[in-house]
Amino acid sequence: MPPRSSSIVLGLALVGVVAGLALLAPWLVEDPNRVDLGSVLAAPSSAHWLGTDGLGRDVAARLAYGARISVTIGFMAAFLSVLIGLPIGAIAGYAGGSADAAISRLIEATLCFPSLVITIALLSVGPSWLLGFSEPTRIALALSVVGWTPAARYLRAEFRRLGASQAIASARASGAGHARIIVRHLLPQSLGPVLVTLAFGVGAGALAEATLSFVGVGISLPTASWGELLFQALHQVGRAWWLAVFPGAALFTLVLGCNELAEGIRVWLDPRKRST
Amino acid sequence: MLPAIATRIATAAITLLLVTIVVFALLCALPGDASGEDEASRPLPPEYRAALRAHYHLDDPWPLRYGRWLGDLLRGDLGTSFTAQRPVTTLLRDRFAVSLALNALALLGMVGLAVPLGILGAWKPEGAWDRTGWIATSALHAVPVFWIAILLQWLFAVRLGWLPLAGVASDGARHASEARAFLDAVWHLVLPATCLASGGLAYVSRFVRTNLVESTAGDGGRAARARGLSTLQYVVRHGLLQAVVPLLTLAGFLIPRLVGGSLLVEQMFNVPGLGSLLFASILSRDLPVVLALTLVSGLATLAGTTLSDVLIVWLDPRVRHAA
Numbered sequence: 001m002p003p004r005s006s007s008i009v010l011g012l013a014l015v016g017v018v019a020g021l022a023l024l025a026p027w028l029v030e031d032p033n034r035v036d037l038g039s040v041l042a043a044p045s046s047a048h049w050l051g052t053d054g055l056g057r058d059v060a061a062r063l064a065y066g067a068r069i070s071v072t073i074g075f076m077a078a079f080l081s082v083l084i085g086l087p088i089g090a091i092a093g094y095a096g097g098s099a100d101a102a103i104s105r106l107i108e109a110t111l112c113f114p115s116l117v118i119t120i121a122l123l124s125v126g127p128s129w130l131l132g133f134s135e136p137t138r139i140a141l142a143l144s145v146v147g148w149t150p151a152a153r154y155l156r157a158e159f160r161r162l163g164a165s166q167a168i169a170s171a172r173a174s175g176a177g178h179a180r181i182i183v184r185h186l187l188p189q190s191l192g193p194v195l196v197t198l199a200f201g202v203g204a205g206a207l208a209e210a211t212l213s214f215v216g217v218g219i220s221l222p223t224a225s226w227g228e229l230l231f232q233a234l235h236q237v238g239r240a241w242w243l244a245v246f247p248g249a250a251l252f253t254l255v256l257g258c259n260e261l262a263e264g265i266r267v268w269l270d271p272r273k274r275s276t
Numbered sequence: 277m278l279p280a281i282a283t284r285i286a287t288a289a290i291t292l293l294l295v296t297i298v299v300f301a302l303l304c305a306l307p308g309d310a311s312g313e314d315e316a317s318r319p320l321p322p323e324y325r326a327a328l329r330a331h332y333h334l335d336d337p338w339p340l341r342y343g344r345w346l347g348d349l350l351r352g353d354l355g356t357s358f359t360a361q362r363p364v365t366t367l368l369r370d371r372f373a374v375s376l377a378l379n380a381l382a383l384l385g386m387v388g389l390a391v392p393l394g395i396l397g398a399w400k401p402e403g404a405w406d407r408t409g410w411i412a413t414s415a416l417h418a419v420p421v422f423w424i425a426i427l428l429q430w431l432f433a434v435r436l437g438w439l440p441l442a443g444v445a446s447d448g449a450r451h452a453s454e455a456r457a458f459l460d461a462v463w464h465l466v467l468p469a470t471c472l473a474s475g476g477l478a479y480v481s482r483f484v485r486t487n488l489v490e491s492t493a494g495d496g497g498r499a500a501r502a503r504g505l506s507t508l509q510y511v512v513r514h515g516l517l518q519a520v521v522p523l524l525t526l527a528g529f530l531i532p533r534l535v536g537g538s539l540l541v542e543q544m545f546n547v548p549g550l551g552s553l554l555f556a557s558i559l560s561r562d563l564p565v566v567l568a569l570t571l572v573s574g575l576a577t578l579a580g581t582t583l584s585d586v587l588i589v590w591l592d593p594r595v596r597h598a599a
Contacts, residue, residue, distance in 0.1 A: 105287065108581070109295045112574040114551070116539055121558045127305070207420055211540065214422055233426055234544065244430070248423040256418035 007264030011199070014257025018250065022067035029061035032224040041240045051242035054232050059242060062224035063250055069136065069225045070254060073209040076140035077147060078201030082194060084144055085151025092152070093159025094182060103156070107149050115146035119208065123217040139218055143208050151197045158190035192269040196262045203258030210251050226251050281586050288578040292571070297342060299570045303563055304338040332358065345567060354571075355564035359557070364568045368550070372572070374444060375549035378465050378538060382472035390477050391516075394484025398515070399508050401489050409485070413478035425471045425544045432467060440464050442546040468545040472538055483526055487519040521592050524584040 021028070036056035044051040050059040092103035122130060122142040130138050162168060163186070171185050212218030213227025214234075221228065226247040233244035320328075329335050333344065348355060354364040393413070397406040433441035444464045445457070488511050491497060496518070500510040539551030550569060557565035 105291050105294065108291050108578075109298065109574075112291070112295050112577045113299070113570065114539065114554070114573060117551070117554050117558065120539075120555065124559060203418070210420060211422065215540070215543070230420075230422060230426065234422075241430070244423070244426045248420065248426075251420055251423070252415075252418050255420075256414065259414065259418055 007260045008268060009264075011257045011259070011261025011264055014253050015202075015261060016257075018067050018254045018257065019071055021064050021250075022071045025061075025064035025068060029064045030058055032057060032061040032065040033222050034058070034061075041236065041243075043240075044242055050246045051240065053229065053240075053243060054236070059229065059246060062229060063226070063246055065224040066226045066229065066247065067250065067254075069213075069219055069223065070206040070209055070251070073136050073140050073143075074202040074204075074206035074254070074258070076137065077143040077205030077208065078198050080140055080144035081147035081201055081205075082151045082198055085148035085153075085197075086155055086194065088148065089152035089155030090159060090182060090186075093156035094163060094178070094186065096160070096163075100156070103152070107152060110146060110149050113146075116208075116211065118146050119143055119212065120215060120217050123212065135219060135223075139209055139212060140205065143205055147201065147204070147208075150201070151194060154193040154197055155190055158193050159186055162186055162189055192265070196266045196269075199258050199262035199265060203255040203262075206254050206258070207251065210247075280589065284582050284585055288582050292574045292578055295574045296346075296567060296570055299567060300342045300345070300563070301338055303558075303561060303566060304341070345564075349571075354568045357557075357565050358562045359560050360562075360565075364564050367553075367565065368568055368572070371548055371550050371553050374547060375538060375542075375551070377461065378469055378472065378542075378547060378549055381462065381465050381469035382538075385469060386473040386476050386480060389473075390480035391484055393477075393481040394488060394519075395508075395511055395516075397481070397485035398488035398492060398511055406485070409481065413481055416474055417478035419474070421471050421475055422540055422544060424474050425467075425541065428467050428470060429544075439467050442544075444547055465547070468538075468541045468547055471541050471544075480523075480526065483523065484519055487522050488515045491515050491518045521588050524587050524591075527580065527584055 034057060036052065038056065039048070039052050040056045041054060042048055042052040042056070048058050048060065050063060053059055053062065088103055088106075092100045119142045122145060123139065130141060133141060168181060168185055171181055176185070209218055209225070210227035210230065213225040214231045215227075216231070218227055219225040229243055229247040230251075233240065233247070236243055333341055345355065354368075356362065357364055357367050360367055393409050397409045400406060429441055432439045440463065444461050492507060492510060492515055496514060497507075497510055500514060501507075505513070538547075538549055539555055541547070542549045542552045543555075550572065554566065554569045554573075556562075557569065
């Protein structure tokens with residue numbers, strides 16, 4: 001099914017469900033850190049809708065509070081990545097020449113190194129500039145250190161394409177300076193791809209957070225996160241299916257929502273595809 | 277054409293050099309070092325630590341140490357691992373074979389599934405197959421790899437018992453014949469390779485589909501239909517060839533993902549590959565090993581992108597004549 005603008009509706013709905021869960025967590029569920037050793041690894045029941053984890057904590061509660069972490073870090077990581085990538089891509093695309101060559105090498109070099117490894121290293125070794133931030137911010141920052149390349153690449157390509165257009169040539173002819181051309185003419189026209197990158201980035205950020213917490217360098221205990229639940233699931237394979245299925249489904253919902261939203265925006269912005 | 281290729285290779289080499297410099301500087305800037313200063317559990321006597329630091333030149337400024345490493349590298353010496361006390365080359369060799377096998381299997385599975393899926397989608401755009409394929413790959417794209425790993429382990433290893441849960445060899449495989457040991461290893465790698473392939477499947481199949489649909493809708497496709505070819509005939513005979521070039525570009529970008537992206541899968545399935553070695557060496561500040569792995573990962577990536585660039589020039593007459 002080629003993407004169509006209904007993807008936006010589907011995406012918004014899916015992201016909305018998770019965001020709603022995150023926002024309303026205190027009213028929907030009990031305390032996610034209440035340990036009940038009497039009902040460890042209890043299957044879903046009327047007392048615990050989604051069962052309990054290895055310490056008898058309510059999975060539904062940890063899922064709802066984990067949604068806060070996932071959504072927050074997803075958004076922060078995406079925004080920070082775009083914030084870093086935007087000026088870099090803009091300089092490369094607008095200036096061209098040696099600046100473009102240098103930045104292109106930088107992007108290529110960043111892509112050379114496995115990003116997950118860099119993020120894990122940054123978080124587990126903890127350079128001093130990172131340690132001053134709160135935990136979610138720290139994770140988002142570490143993710144954006146490697147996550148800025150897509151935004152930079154898209155903006156560079158967009159600026160190069162637009163920079164050659166007649167509209168920009170006439171703006172330059174009418175005496176507009178570099179700053180005016182970038183801010184008034186180029187940026188507004190290239191916001192589409194940036195928006196798409198942002199939407200994809202939220203999903204990717206949430207996924208990366210879960211991965212990091214799953215590996216053990218993300219959100220530290222006892223704070224609830226989806227990755228931590230999935231980590232427990234790894235060690236209960238075949239014993240507690242609810243630990244694997246529910247957080248996985250929640251993550252799936254959020255990431256699918258973001259991806260659909262991004263695809264929808266992309267199609268919506270491209271009149272050529274919209275008409276077909 | 278040749279000068280263009282030479283320039284491409286030269287820039288790739290410079291990029292690789294820059295990557296190693298940055299990684300070296302970063303590792304030196306991180307707190308703690310290989311003499312284990314941050315290991316509070318097992319303190320070393322100061323004079324012993326000083327001897328260690330002197331032996332590994334840990335007190336020299338990093339540019340000097342980098343120069344020494346580069347000099348050794350040019351003589352073909354990758355150094356000795358700080359932690360394993362073995363030459364880095366022998367340390368890497370076994371792991372490289374495992375990673376290569378894992379990634380080759382994953383790539384084979386991915387392309388083997390993605391190309392037919394893409395053709396199926398492009399055959400009748402917006403048809404039932406196209407829609408089903410799109411929904412399935414959308415869903416698959418949003419599933420975290422480690423979740424797939426947990427579910428696969430549960431279903432195939434625990435519940436059905438068809439495939440091994442983890443590791444790369446059965447207990448008796450060491451004494452079995454070479455062919456049997458190889459089959460045994462492949463058998464162990466089926467589940468991890470499936471996980472590794474799942475991430476890129478959506479990406480590649482959509483890529484194939486979109487390119488096929490675009491080329492079918494273009495002049496070439498119209499001319500072929502005028503000659504009486506069906507869409508499927510056109511796709512197989514002409515469309516695929518046109519999709520090869522963009523696919524190669526994509527492949528160039530997928531290689532680094534395969535090299536580094538296998539870390540999680542390696543950890544979960546207990547596969548001794550390059551990803552887990554890189555992770556462990558960063559944590560223990562095993563500089564020679566980290567640098568060697570950076571070189572391998574960087575070389576694979578740059579070789580991939582450079583090769584795809586060169587192949588595109590060679591395959592695409594429009595680019596070839598423009599260059």
